[in-house]
Amino acid sequence: MNYSIYIYPLLSVVLGYLIAFFLQPKNKKNLKLLLAFSGAFLLSLTVMHLLPEVYAAEALLHEGHNHATHDHSHNHGTNTIGLFIMIGIVFQIILEYFSKGAEHGHVHGHDKMDTIPWLLFFSLCLHGLLEGMPISQHNELAYGIAIHHFPIAIILTLFFMNAELNKKAILFFMLIFAFMTPLGTYVSSNLGFLTQYYTQISGVVIGILFHISSTIIFESSEGHKFNLAKLIAIILGIALAVFV
Template sequence: MFINAIILFLAAALPGFFMLKASGFSARKLQLFLVFAGAYLFSVTVIHLIPDLFLSNENPFAIGLYILIGFFLQKVIENFTSGVEHGHVHHHGNYSVTYLLLALSLHSFLEGSIMTDSIHSNHSPESVYAHGSSPKILLGIVMHKIPAAVALMALLLHKFSNKVRAYSVLLIFALASPLGLFTGEFLSHSELLPENYLIIFFAIVAGSFLQISTTIFIETDPSHKLNWQRFSISLFGALCAVLAQLFI
């Protein structure tokens, strides 16, 4: 659990730190990485997260409903983040850093909450509880966090003239996922929530992953013309998710 927490923290903290030292970043390279990360995230959600959810004892209709809730909840969160979690940087316009940070932190908290190592003894090994700390999911979250941290740091550096203040705000975002992980671990050992709470969190996060990844696909190809470079990167990302599912 602690290793996962450190990885989740560094996935946001290190890109932000490098942004302090760099004079700028390549928007094109960031976009290509986004395509890869989006394809991986979409694929691992479809072939790993969602099948695990429907293998649980929860009502399939309820699972589908939670996935839909997660999808549309992420759409609401996006209204306050201006697409930062998609790796987008918007220097223009008025925005509240407080709302931006709260929205991004809520999303990151939910991501971290499904990374709990706990496996309830009253659930079979094939259940969704057995896959909370899956390396496949962790890798998808990390790849999703890197461009989000870069975009957020670029925005904060534009907003604040003080680099220390900007990085301090980013560290709050970096701590959200580890906090979600520790909270999920605590709740898994308590009786404060129903036993199926982890399945609900999984489904909500799966829905948010679907929203984020499909938005990345749409926004990186707004003309709806097939870009063979991006398409190839998307296929490579999907292939990596399939290989991870088969061998990790």
Template sequence: MDLINILFLILSVFFGGFIVVFLKNKSQDKTIKLFLSFSGGFLLSIAFIHFIPEIYSKHEFGIGYYILLGFLIQLFLEYFSGGIEHGHIHAKAGGAMQWGLFISLSLHSFIEGIPLTAEASDTAEFFHQGHGHYHGAHTGLNTLLMGIVLHKIPVAIALMTLLLSSGFKQSKAWVVLAAFSIMAPLGMLFGNYGFPEIGIDLDIILAVVVGMFLHISTTIIFESSENHKFNFVKLISLIAGVLLSILVH
């Protein structure tokens, strides 16, 4: 299962990169917004109807602080990323690497990959039967993995667009994208092999990730669009994401 998750995480990033290469510039912005709206609806829904109730069912007191911490961490990370997580692209000419942006995106990706582990020491509790994160018991789908993958596609599109617009050669841009693609798998592997040694409850990290999801999804939803026609399309895309989260719950 770890290998399958890793492949999905990596391929989702490369899929976003290929969209940039093969789509015309006029289509990229709309594609990013549609993917973002869809993933924003999905992330918000799985946070409210799935992860928050599950976390609170096991941690009645104190867990809300970690959700708030995740929200604030994402707010801090976006100071360096410039909001690329929800479609903001600010290119700088000259081909210089924006290390603050890359480190911010990588740290975000690493953190959200940690709860994906299915083999940590508290697996039996973390993925408790009937309401675990592997709803694949009847759908074959992992809702947390789906949420991360669906959001990584527009982020990868935005990152690849930013790199090429900043003057990067396409080969160098692919190298940067490849480095970004392995961050969530590294987080997942750390959850597998690092957390049993540290002894931190994975539910705490999940709560932090949920807080990050809440910040990203609400920002996507409430940011204004440039014209009213796209607002309607954005709404439909968002509702589709919500419906998908309900179907796989």
């Protein structure tokens, strides 16, 4: 068993939390550059690895079905993947209505919090769980999710600290969030009824990743301006994903 696919996404959140908690970085520009890099890396991984492999798996499935039924007519079944990708995009937009865009580091405000923001908590946990599901079949995605979650964990922890949320509540929130992606990976590879719908679930996750990574790239600079540093970060993220 490849334990690294569970460890990397988990450690990235824990490390992000520890850096935010003990170092409390103030430079927002560096965080935005890290976000841009992570968004580009995740988008590149999704386009170059996850997307073509899911379409290929769906095509093989339909080809096998056609041979079994002796039906060699043109089949439009692979279009269903496109439908599930669009469902994923819409689903992520709905999640962000409740999470206020925390999945891509878009959290603002300094109002004091007395309790855990439960809508944000459940939205982020569901997001992390779904992101982990394709990792069991696409191990390289573990690196993308880990790099994606690292700056998010820093930004979220700083946000909660600025809002004066109880330290134990922050630790609880971040630890549960850290375990959701490995949990998604585990259940997708061990629960039989989920493996039957792997391509459909992957389609939904691709839609989620498309929306998040593109939003990160366009939001991580004020006024949506592509300055040189951000452009270099994006190119590096794309280039790194080529070699994964």
